[in-house]
Amino acid sequence: MTWSDQSITRRAALATTTGLTVGALLPPDPARAAAPDPAASYTNPVIWQDFADIDVIRVENTYYCSASTMHYSPGAPVLRSYDLVNWEIAGHAVPVLDFGSKYDLNGGRGYVRGIWASSLAYRPADRTFYWLGQIDFARTHLYTARSVEGPWSRRATLPQVYYDAGLLVDDDNTLYVAYGNGTINVAQLAADGRSQVRTQQVFSTPSSIGTLEGSRFYKINGNYYIFLTRPANGQYILRSTSGPFGPYTLRQVLLDLPGPISGGGVPHQGGLVRTQNGAWYYMAFVDAYPGGRMPALAPVTWTSDGWPVVQLVNNAWGRSYPAPAVPPPPRQVTPLTGVDTFDGTALKPRWEWNHNPDNAKWSVDNGLTLRTATVTGDLYWARNTLTHRIQGPTSTATVQLDHSAMRDGDRAGLALLRDSSAWIGVKRDGGATRVVMVDGLTMDGSWNTTGTGTERAGASVPGGRLWLRAEADIRPGASRPGTFSYSTDGVTFTRLGPAFAMGNDWRFFMGYRFALFNHATQALGGSVRVTRFELSTP
Template identity: 80%
Template sequence: MSWLHHEYSRRKALATATGLAAGALPVSAAARATALPRDSAAVTPTAAAAQFTNPVIWQDFADIDIIRVGNAYYYSASTMHYSPGAPILRSYDLVNWEFAGHSVPVLDFGSKYDLSGSRAYVKGVWASSLAYRPSNRTFYWLGCIEFSRSYIYTAPSVEGPWTRLTTINNAYYDAGLLIDSDDTMYVSYGNTTISVAQLSADGRTQVRAQQVFTTPSSVGTLEGSRFYKINGNYYIFLTRPANGQYILKSTSGPFGPYTMRQVLLNLGGPVSGGGVPHQGGLVQTQNGAWYYMAFVDAYPGGRIPVLAPVTWTSDGWPVVQLVNGAWGASYPSPAAVAAPPHQAAPLTGVDTFDGTFLKPTWEWNHNPDNTKWSVNNGLTLRTATVTNDLYWARNTLTHRIQGPTSTATIQLDHSAMRDGDRAGLALLRDSSAWIGVKRDGGAIRVAMVSGLTMDGNWNTTGTGTELASAAVQGGRIWLRVTADIRPGAGRPGTFSYSTDGTNFIRLGPSFTMGNDWRFFMGYRYAIFNHATQALGGSVSVTRFELTTP
């Protein structure tokens, strides 16, 4: 089945959330050779128990792999064409998460990732795997790029530095990396036909590969492997996109044979208007409790993580603990083993671009031209592209939108712009709109532009139409975008500006964000500066603030 066809079938189930179910889900690279806890009953909340609420993060972090190393949990996600790729979040309680780094420092997979001659929208980093190898105290990231090759990156810590260990000329599609208790490395992968590969001791080459399972036609598509060894059994967790989860179990080794069990199908989710929780990872806490982190399709915001406790049957199958037959909107918080070394840095707030490095909350639309930007108590963006198409403009810097509603505000110094330059703040996806500064003939206007569009092959079909503008004086302006990304609601984005940082003036009509799944990534706030006539201009962003009501 082609990627487009299987992705269509994967998503067309999105509408239902009637839940049935019995199940549980993926586990993760956590303790890949941990002991299976004894049977446990469903978690019974008590009045005194602290509760967490789903989603645990209302931002776009899809295709989850989750591991625990010591007291810390690490969470890896997809990024497609955004650079750097494969962000890593860190938590000490599974509920409060902060950015820690990226596994793929640059998308060096071809010139299209540089917006050079061609583009890589919806390519790049898909479902990949994060693991920790105790024998050499090294983190591993493994991912397949464009159904072609597989790449492994390693680092001594999640903060980096991450370097490419090897390129393997096998397409480990939707890979799950297992580091066995004897230190052997295995990869589970595939779509519908599921295979297992064994890697060499140094992880650089494949030494064996074997098909281990063919999905019954009655089930349809299975993909999104997560590979685990628990209590001597081998498990491959697979998603049926986008409404189910299945488990394969082998008692005879990593190459099977495997038996299959459905763990959930059309299970009601905790996000109103969102889809079925699926495709994520299972992780064991230090005190032996198990949790499953899945994602929910929640466009226009993207795919957002939800958490649920898991118990196990006496014969070794995991079971998601439900609330009134559905994935709970809240559960008792995981019991703390030790006080965290620090409080998680919030995913909202102010960034003044202090220091000389971008914080890992930021990702570029494709790789940036590193000669055209800098950070030093403010972000300087020099024009890197001459184009009238924002989708071709290099050095567009993006930030995930915080849901269910949030507001992003930038302070922009536009005094060094040149004629024909365009700089501002966008709601960026395959249908986009922005508010920004236009300089033409020496005159400065603030404008609201809508109608930036792509087709299903990610070719530009509209470069935007100015819907409102106003003349402005001076060299500084504040630009603001408010986004309501609740799925099933009106999905409005609104735009405003200020000349004093206090009094904001609405500009242009409300923009309705699209909610089609096929672009995969959700909307982002995007800071841009590009030329339409000639290079040489620049802007400085001295402050970015992300707030929620």
């Protein structure tokens, strides 16, 4: 017997599981349960990379997690794990941000728009994964796939705006959505998910609390629960014993709880999930800029009257806990760090573009070729900038770059990319090639460019091949340094330029990323080839 993480879909004979289940008080399947290993433990954050607004489910023996990606493309990554601790990126639910030309950097820009908090669910009746999210406060989109690797396709565009939606697959396979900011609503979708049947307000947040949002919708032991965030320091839960439309009562889950990252924020805005042997966990994110929002995991127990309680360590979210008792994994997940030689003909799912790429201007063929796609002096307007999350607390990205096909006016390199950015790379001007370190690339609070960069150091380089390196310390704190160096042989690296202080303003939401770029300032036609990228930790 298996369970669904959002409901018991068939109480008599259940074939598939999505992890958070009504079956909290049902006995575990002894064939599936694993005995706890008292010596095993895990350390928070379980993922020290930027994955925010988490929704987490279980399907049979596999866990899946989704996250926000704003203006990055493809969007809405889906991560996979077999133990809730070790995760890999399996795919993206939104293959392209086809929501307007601004996501193509065409006449506009989509910074801090795009994929916000969304929801991931699995429907056993049709063996299909569902992703639901609203874009630009205008419409809600529903994507589906039979496998998280894809292909994902848009099943419906709903005219309703389900802000910070939580999708529930009920026992009878009915689709419900909890959503809203302050005012919380529940909608019922048609059986195919393509239209709305009804919607109803179910809760209004009292002024003494402030704002509640970030809905996650569950059915547990016959009761309906809406898990809600008070940004950015609290978590609350609504419960209805009378059906999905309420009435609901409210209880605080946590408020101002010290988190597991020194200098970071309170864990919040995540999801609940149930293991195969009946244990419960809450996976939330921790604001930890400049790196972003990092997932942390804590066990949850339930009171006798049906409310969740996060298990604390010394009155705080624990830095470590006993490892979840789960069956042995069928394989090891793909690490989030390591070497990518761009083998094959497709990018691995660890990569996301800054806005949609011009697909005619890049290719993968046992190496990554980036042809200039934009003539601009502003990296924030340049298409085909390819990004990779930074691994915390400190990590190093090293790139092997063949720049022999660059043209005059071209700029190519490795950046620390956010609303305040810096880079190391190659300038080709007047037939001469120089390696330079540039900072002072900035945007204002409306995400308009206010600085296109100032060269801080440079040197002539021979030949057509170069190794570029960026080191990032994303621990929250005063210095937050990023440093740059280069090598002509891949062995001896020379520091270039001053340390760059990465910004920690939360309003850009996304954390810093390593970014590979190549753009023209005079005319298109040049290219670079990246043959190796390595993300390493001390």
